[in-house]
Amino acid sequence: MDINRLKKLEALSNEAKKIVVKISANAKAAHTGSCLSLIDILVSLYFDIFEEELTPKNFRTDLHPRIILSKGHAIAALYAILYMKGYITKEQLFTYNKNGGLPGHADTSVNGVEFSTGSLGHGLAVGAGMALAHKINEKSIPVIVLIGDGECQEGEIWEATNFAATHNLNNLMVIVDNNGFQAYDKIEDVATSDLREKWRAFGWNVMEANGHEFSSLHEKISEALHSSKPTVIIAHTIKGKGLGNLENKLESHYIPPVGNEFGE
Amino acid sequence: MNLVSEMRVALIRKLTELMETEEDIVVLTGDLGFSFLEEIESKFPERFYNVGIAEQALIGIAAGLAKEGKKVVVYSILPFLIYRPYEQILLDVSYHELPVVLVSAGTGFSYGSDGVSHYGLADLSLMLPLPNMSVYSPAEATETAQYIEEALKANKPAYIRLGKTKNPSFQSKVESKDGLTILEDTGENIVFSTGDISLVVEKAIHQLKKEGILFSHIHIGRIKPLSNRINAYLQNAHGIIVSIEEHQKLFGFGGFLSEQLNKKIYTIGINNIFEREFGEREYMLRNNGLDENGVTNYLKSLVKAKQDEK
Secondary structure (H helix, E strand, C coil): CCHHHHHHHHHHHHHHHHHHHHHHHHHCCCCHHHHHHHHHHHHHHHHHHCCCCCCCCCCCCCCCCEEEECCHHHHHHHHHHHHHCCCCCHHHHCCCCCCCCCCCCCCCCCCCCCCCCCCCCCHHHHHHHHHHHHHHCCCCCCEEEEEECCHHHCHHHHHHHHHHHHCCCCCEEEEEEECCECCCCEHHHCCCCCHHHHHHHCCCEEEEEECCCHHHHHHHHHHHCCCCCCEEEEEECCCCCCCHHHCCCHHHHCCCCCCCCCCC | CCCCCHHHHHHHHHHHHHHHHCCCEEEEECCCCCCCCHHHHHHCHHHEEECCCCHHHHHHHHHHHHHCCCEEEEEEEHHHHHCCCHHHHHHHHHHCCCCEEEEEECCECCCHHHCHHHCECCHHHHHCCCCCCEEECCCCHHHHHHHHHHHHHHCCCEEEEECCCCCCCCCCCCCCECCEEEEECCCCCEEEECCCHHHHHHHHHHHHHHCCCCCEEEEECEEECCCCCHHHHHHCCCCCEEEEEEEECCCCHHHHHHHHHCCCCEEEEECCCCCCCCCCHHHHHHHCCCCHHHHHHHHHHHHHHHHHHC
């Protein structure tokens, strides 16, 4: 990746992180750790891969790739991006988690949110349905579902994975925010099976990426968009990345940030 | 050989007809519908999908298709369609107001000998409270065809629950209008019933009429939204108001009516206990006082109690 582009993405990433911790501190909101493991994946999608396509003007048209935030609790990360791309205003942004303001999980009442989520495991089947509709309509619209590694314990994920393979929905992509934590434990204490092996067994194209390196994300997502099979990218991430003492800690799921972790 | 009941046949016949002209209709099944979904599968292979034994994804996929402009009809046996993926129905379909029509087979004790796993005795308790959800509970074939068309035209979430009575049609040849079938309009007492138990109730009411006990009888095939026309009949009902359902009485059709109409309603239905003795539907209905005799006797006893009060 061109060094200038990389620097630009890193600067955008820092700005997005700054917003996440500010609005989360302002709202004393939880889930900052989940937002910070996911955010570079969102920066990659909205400012690199689909920089031109993911815009407020294109939203709800065939030009807008479908991005489903199945791990709906990481919504503050998406709000930061939606603000930076002009879907929502600064005033709206700072109503996050406040009475009458932006809700604490993904909700279609907010401009730019594709599908409402919050209960884990729903997004992939919905994405599979969307991808199937595009196949039937012979439309080329990518569907990308963002899920957590803990979320992969939900049975519906594997029901939908099976369906997507059977109907060869190669217009469907899953990116797993593989941060190693779930709400009460480390993933390894609850589910020991290998995600890569599971998806391979279902017949998907399986790739891995460094979820905090834009060149790695660029390469893998671009390749996945041309796959002849549905693709999962296991993006290795760090929960609460950049949160000081809370980085890579379960507590980052609950304790609100101070607000200045990424600068004033 | 026709292996299935006429309500499903009527629904599929109408659906096939609608699919000829409406290209956006897609049909999904949760691996059920053997011997009557095949016609749709062979005529519209690109618009028919067996999602498999995976009911949560079945509903999620339906929602995704609908989100992209499809009108989706989803078929399965009642408990698998409603109980297993209830959260997906609530959040993915109902909350998003998507045009997904859920069609279940097996209301009440339709799968009598198959036991509790196959009974449909609490689906109304779950589906009636969902905002944006229309709820249809037909008794006979013509009405069923009418409702699948109405539900698809409405372009919003709907639930159609089907019983398995063979040759389901009322003795009185009256048409269903606006979700109501007025089978008798003869007295100050009134019975509301829903689903194919209405066919049993009709017989009971005819029997009572022969004995000089008069009841109006309205079959409610579309429970939600409830037609305003019902108020016209209630104005003359100064006697007993009764609801009859092949469903748990608790949080069921009768309770819903009572709340909607703000009236004291005597509810006849299934008690809030698990069945532990199984048999064919007729056997189960008899055990629960919901066969023709049971209904006749119960209605008689209500009239007598009312007279004794006076």
